[in-house]
Amino acid sequence: MQHYMKVATTADVPDPGKLTLEVGERIVVLFHVDGRFYCLDDVCTHDGGPLGDGRLDGHHVSCPRHGARFDIRTGKVLTMPATEDVTAHDVKIDGDAVLVRLSDN
Numbered sequence: 101m102q103h104y105m106k107v108a109t110t111a112d113v114p115d116p117g118k119l120t121l122e123v124g125e126r127i128v129v130l131f132h133v134d135g136r137f138y139c140l141d142d143v144c145t146h147d148g149g150p151l152g153d154g155r156l157d158g159h160h161v162s163c164p165r166h167g168a169r170f171d172i173r174t175g176k177v178l179t180m181p182a183t184e185d186v187t188a189h190d191v192k193i194d195g196d197a198v199l200v201r202l203s204d205n
Contacts, residue, residue, distance in 0.1 A: 104192060104199040111196065113137070118161070120152035123200055127152075128189060130198065131172045133159055138172045139189040139200050146182035 105123060113119045113132040120129050120142055127142040129152040140161075142152045149165035160178060162169045168182035175188035190201040 102202040102204070104190075104201045106197045107139075107200045108198040109196045110137075110193065110198060112198070116156060116158075118152060118156055120150070123189075124202055126202060128200065128202075129161070130191070130200070131156065131161070133172065137191045137193065137198055139191050140170065140172060140175050141187045141189075143186065144168055144170075144182055145177065145184040145186055146180075151186065 107121050107123055115132045118129050118131045128139050129142045131138040142150050144163035146168045149163040151161050153164045155162045159172050160169050161172050166181050169178040170186050175186040177185050187203050187205040189203050192199050
């Protein structure tokens with residue numbers, strides 16, 4: 101199991117907003133919505149499109165290539181053409197530090 105790593109401060113990501121980061125050897129997107137932070141792999145499971153370039157609408161992000169939508173809280177796929185979930189990562193806040201623990205997937 102991975103350990104938590106500081107990836108940003110709470111001020112680095114507007115609410116609502118998103119920030120693409122490299123954490124370890126992965127590219128992820130950190131989302132900030134309604135005072136909460138979420139983290140997903142920066143890849144659409146349909147064709148590898150960068151979710152960090154997609155449209156954020158509430159708790160949903162759309163792939164900029166073909167419009168597949170995912171729930172940023174869980175990584176669950178919501179609409180086709182994607183049929184597989186995106187890997188979600190644990191996030192916790194310590195003071196103003198945003199910490200992410202990468203999933204093993």
